[in-house]
Amino acid sequence: MPSLAAAGLTLLPLGYLARRATEQGWPVVTDLLGRQRTLELLGRSLLLAATVTLACIVVGVALAWLIVRTDLPFRRTWAVVAALPLAVPSYVAAFSWLAVDPGFEGFWAAAMVLTLCSYPYVYLPVAAALQRIDPALEEVSRSQGLSALGTFVRVQLPQLRFAATSGALLVATYTLSEFGAVSLLRYDTVTRGIYTSYRASFDRTPAAVYGCLLAAVTALIVFAEYRTRGRGRYFGNAPSRRPVVLRLRAWRWLAVALPLTLAALALAVPAMATVYWSAKGSSSAVWDEVITAGWTSLRFALYAGVACAFFAIPLGVLAARHRSWLSGLIEQVTWVVHSLPGLVIALSLVFFGIRLANPIYQQTPMLIIAYVVLFLPLAVGAIRASVAQSSPGLEEAARSLGDSARTAMRRITLPLALPGIGAGTALVMLATVKELPATILLRPTGADTLATQLWTATSVGRFAEAAPYAAAIVLVAAIPTLAISRWSRSTSTLEATQ
Amino acid sequence: MGSVLSSSIFARLIGARRTVALIGIPLLTFGVAGCGAIGGGSGDADLTIYSGRAESLVADLITDFEDSSGLEVEVRYAETPELAAQLLEEGDSTSADVFYSQDGGALGALSKEGLFTKLPDDLISAVDPKYRATDSTWVGVSGRARVFVYNPDEVEPPKSVYELTGPEWAGKVGYAPTNASFQSFVTAMRVLAGEEKTREFLIGLKQNGKVYEDNGVTLDAVEAGEISLGLVNHYYLFERQAEAGDTPLNTQMAFAEPGDPSSLINVAGVGILEGSDDLEAAEEFVTYLLSDEGQQFFATTTFEYPLVAGIDAAEGVPPLSSIKGPKIDLSDLDDLQATQELLAEVGMI
Numbered sequence: 001m002p003s004l005a006a007a008g009l010t011l012l013p014l015g016y017l018a019r020r021a022t023e024q025g026w027p028v029v030t031d032l033l034g035r036q037r038t039l040e041l042l043g044r045s046l047l048l049a050a051t052v053t054l055a056c057i058v059v060g061v062a063l064a065w066l067i068v069r070t071d072l073p074f075r076r077t078w079a080v081v082a083a084l085p086l087a088v089p090s091y092v093a094a095f096s097w098l099a100v101d102p103g104f105e106g107f108w109a110a111a112m113v114l115t116l117c118s119y120p121y122v123y124l125p126v127a128a129a130l131q132r133i134d135p136a137l138e139e140v141s142r143s144q145g146l147s148a149l150g151t152f153v154r155v156q157l158p159q160l161r162f163a164a165t166s167g168a169l170l171v172a173t174y175t176l177s178e179f180g181a182v183s184l185l186r187y188d189t190v191t192r193g194i195y196t197s198y199r200a201s202f203d204r205t206p207a208a209v210y211g212c213l214l215a216a217v218t219a220l221i222v223f224a225e226y227r228t229r230g231r232g233r234y235f236g237n238a239p240s241r242r243p244v245v246l247r248l249r250a251w252r253w254l255a256v257a258l259p260l261t262l263a264a265l266a267l268a269v270p271a272m273a274t275v276y277w278s279a280k281g282s283s284s285a286v287w288d289e290v291i292t293a294g295w296t297s298l299r300f301a302l303y304a305g306v307a308c309a310f311f312a313i314p315l316g317v318l319a320a321r322h323r324s325w326l327s328g329l330i331e332q333v334t335w336v337v338h339s340l341p342g343l344v345i346a347l348s349l350v351f352f353g354i355r356l357a358n359p360i361y362q363q364t365p366m367l368i369i370a371y372v373v374l375f376l377p378l379a380v381g382a383i384r385a386s387v388a389q390s391s392p393g394l395e396e397a398a399r400s401l402g403d404s405a406r407t408a409m410r411r412i413t414l415p416l417a418l419p420g421i422g423a424g425t426a427l428v429m430l431a432t433v434k435e436l437p438a439t440i441l442l443r444p445t446g447a448d449t450l451a452t453q454l455w456t457a458t459s460v461g462r463f464a465e466a467a468p469y470a471a472a473i474v475l476v477a478a479i480p481t482l483a484i485s486r487w488s489r490s491t492s493t494l495e496a497t498q
Numbered sequence: 499m500g501s502v503l504s505s506s507i508f509a510r511l512i513g514a515r516r517t518v519a520l521i522g523i524p525l526l527t528f529g530v531a532g533c534g535a536i537g538g539g540s541g542d543a544d545l546t547i548y549s550g551r552a553e554s555l556v557a558d559l560i561t562d563f564e565d566s567s568g569l570e571v572e573v574r575y576a577e578t579p580e581l582a583a584q585l586l587e588e589g590d591s592t593s594a595d596v597f598y599s600q601d602g603g604a605l606g607a608l609s610k611e612g613l614f615t616k617l618p619d620d621l622i623s624a625v626d627p628k629y630r631a632t633d634s635t636w637v638g639v640s641g642r643a644r645v646f647v648y649n650p651d652e653v654e655p656p657k658s659v660y661e662l663t664g665p666e667w668a669g670k671v672g673y674a675p676t677n678a679s680f681q682s683f684v685t686a687m688r689v690l691a692g693e694e695k696t697r698e699f700l701i702g703l704k705q706n707g708k709v710y711e712d713n714g715v716t717l718d719a720v721e722a723g724e725i726s727l728g729l730v731n732h733y734y735l736f737e738r739q740a741e742a743g744d745t746p747l748n749t750q751m752a753f754a755e756p757g758d759p760s761s762l763i764n765v766a767g768v769g770i771l772e773g774s775d776d777l778e779a780a781e782e783f784v785t786y787l788l789s790d791e792g793q794q795f796f797a798t799t800t801f802e803y804p805l806v807a808g809i810d811a812a813e814g815v816p817p818l819s820s821i822k823g824p825k826i827d828l829s830d831l832d833d834l835q836a837t838q839e840l841l842a843e844v845g846m847i
Contacts, residue, residue: 186845186846186847188842198579199834200837202603202607204586343583354589355591358591362593437580441584445574456553456554
């Protein structure tokens with residue numbers, strides 16, 4: 001029940017958008033939608049989302065395969081390093097690249113930065129799935145004469161589809177809603193159009209019409225993904241052995257180039273830029289303030305992570321076990337909302353919050369509600385995936401031995417889903433630490449987070465003062481990131497050692 | 499089979515104990531902190547200000563006001579347009595008493611929606627009518643001029659900003675297209691010269707110029723010899739000079755001939771919200787901003803122009819009355835949409 005309420009909350013932004021879009025009458029809406037610029041922006045948004053998603057799938061799958069299934073040198077280290085770019089906010093990455101080359105701009109610049117920041121969304125679930133695949137299938141394939149590559153394409157890849165598409169959906173919706181990097185790197189998208197409309201003309205109608213457009217397009221993408229997911233079964237018997245490791249021989253050292261290049265581009269560039277800003281500028285941050293802001297960020301992230309997990313568990317179980325039109329609808333709505341820019345969601349909650357929840361408006365609970373609306377699908381997705389991978393046969397066995405449905409859920413389903421619950425919580429924490437627009441408008445007065453402090457410093461060009469905050473965001477966000485990569489591996493190791 | 503199954507679940511549970519702790523403990527904290535926050539609440543302050551001006555610029559000013567008035571002030575900082583949007587959504591229920599905006603455009607937009615209450619005439623009459631709303635709903639408190647900063651060893655400043663598109667300026671000009679003041683200047687050009695001429699100018703400027711993140715970085719580039727001329731706000735040069743102390747800078751500033759859009763003067767200002775329940779305190783704040791003390795703060799600390807007659811700008815800053823900017827109504831600059839679309843079209847932002 002509380003979960004349905006939470007799912008209902010995610011409808012608020014859509015209701016708000018519909019209201020604002022139509023308040024000046026339908027002719028205004030149709031006129032805006034019919035403009036050439038609107039179509040251009042939509043085309044550019046979709047092109048970027050498609051490119052980034054595809055690039056993330058290629059990079060994420062290749063990296064996961066190298067790390068899990070080959071004798072790549074230092075694979076344990078790479079397994080951790082490969083997930084870390086998730087901790088780097090896209091706006092920090094974009095700033096860093098601009099520090100290296102002020103002319104770094106346009107479509108390819110934006111596509112590259114967004115790919116570097118979001119490929120772990122694909123890498124992590126695919127790596128976990130690769131460890132779970134039963135090696136027996138591959139042995140059969142190899143024994144029938146298929147090459148290693150052929151086996152990968154025809155046997156492993158189909159089994160990775162589920163993991164890869166869930167990550168891809170995350171990347172696609174994130175790219176559609178992203179503002180910081182596309183704006184810094186001067187690539188015009190629908191989201192940027194929404195910000196321009198608020199910032200330039202203080203006119204909320206075009207912003208809302210664009211928001212509705214974005215929501216409608218995402219709904220199509222999400223629906224398509226939902227349909228292709230189909231009614232396939234994604235659980236199998238837990239493999240009895242460790243996955244087969246392919247010997248790369250001389251290619252080993254060449255293969256290292258991939259994780260090494262990614263780490264250099266996604267991690268070393270921001271690190272270097274941070275050092276450069278610190279060294280160059282005359283301003284400096286007060287360490288006490290960095291620590292206070294870090295603690296505030298961490299606190300909000302914990303609340304948000306726990307709140308999202310709490311609401312997401314029933315939704316995730318429902319989506320995995322009892323597919324119905326309702327569970328499907330709820331899931332799709334949360335994804336659609338995830339594709340909306342943070343500012344739109346923040347303003348919709350300003351609108352409803354001040355009218356319906358005035359006592360908590362601009363208080364911590366209201367901010368946490370905003371985070372739930374923004375990030376619920378991250379937790380639902382992770383929990384759904386882990387429930388779907390455990391066999392319902394286990395629950396049936398428990399039921400046949402006399403457990404009630406509730407007890408079976410508590411004793412079987414939830415413990416099996418724990419890694420997913422942990423990963424979902426961590427994903428939300430990670431996103432919360434990096435979040436800016438909703439935090440700024442809805443935080444309790446005077447509560448400075450790392451992200452708001454970074455904004456405070458950069459908005460007046462004090463880059464040296466900003467540097468420690470940028471570094472601290474990455475460090476704090478690295479904690480949940482490490483937890484995610486650990487959980488996704490520990491599940492598989494457990495299974496492999498049974 | 500059964501034992502294998504249960505032992506595997508057992509193994510998971512042991513492995514998961516830490517997870518449970520990780521989730522459970524914060525859940526408890528969440529509950530406790532949540533209740534605390536509801537109980538504590540804010541709104542205890544005598545005055546709530548939504549400030550679109552940066553904390554680093556105005557925090558000291560607000561502290562000075564607290565000291566002199568004995569009032570407790572709460573300030574929420576964000577970008578001016580975001581706060582304007584928030585105030586539009588909050589409507590009359592807002593807890594804000596005063597909106598302190600970085601530019602006149604946002605004040606004009608909120609005034610149009612009827613969010614501001616009228617300011618008493620005796621309070622704002624000291625400010626030149628050019629720099630306040632005709633219906634007295636908002637008042638400018640400090641001004642900034644757009645200027646050329648240039649290296650006199652390298653170039654002579656142009657008479658008009660349009661000259662900068664000529665071939666002799668190739669690679670020598672710096673500007674910050676995402677900066678709100680730059681966009682106001684482009685808007686002024688659109689109002690004065692029309693879309694077509696502005697587009698031509700922007701295309702020419704893009705070819706000749708280098709893009710910087712903001713005014714400060716643009717000025718630094720002139721100072722470092724990377725470029726010869728920059729389009730910035732006047733006070734950056736004086737901030738740099740104050741930082742450098744007695745060491746002379748390589749950079750000087752100049753204005754174009756009278757009426758040129760490049761010498762636009764824009765203001766930061768305030769309005770009192772219709773929904774304010776601390777009207778007296780709000781008016782006291784506006785009075786303070788326009789008092790000698792408040793105006794001196796702008797002159798000496800931010801090197802902006804005081805807008806109250808009789809108070810001079812900082813030493814070395816050319817007097818406001820000497821700047822012959824374009825004849826334009828600041829409230830005509832509230833529609834930046836077309837400007838931003840134009841800037842996007844030519845690929846500047």
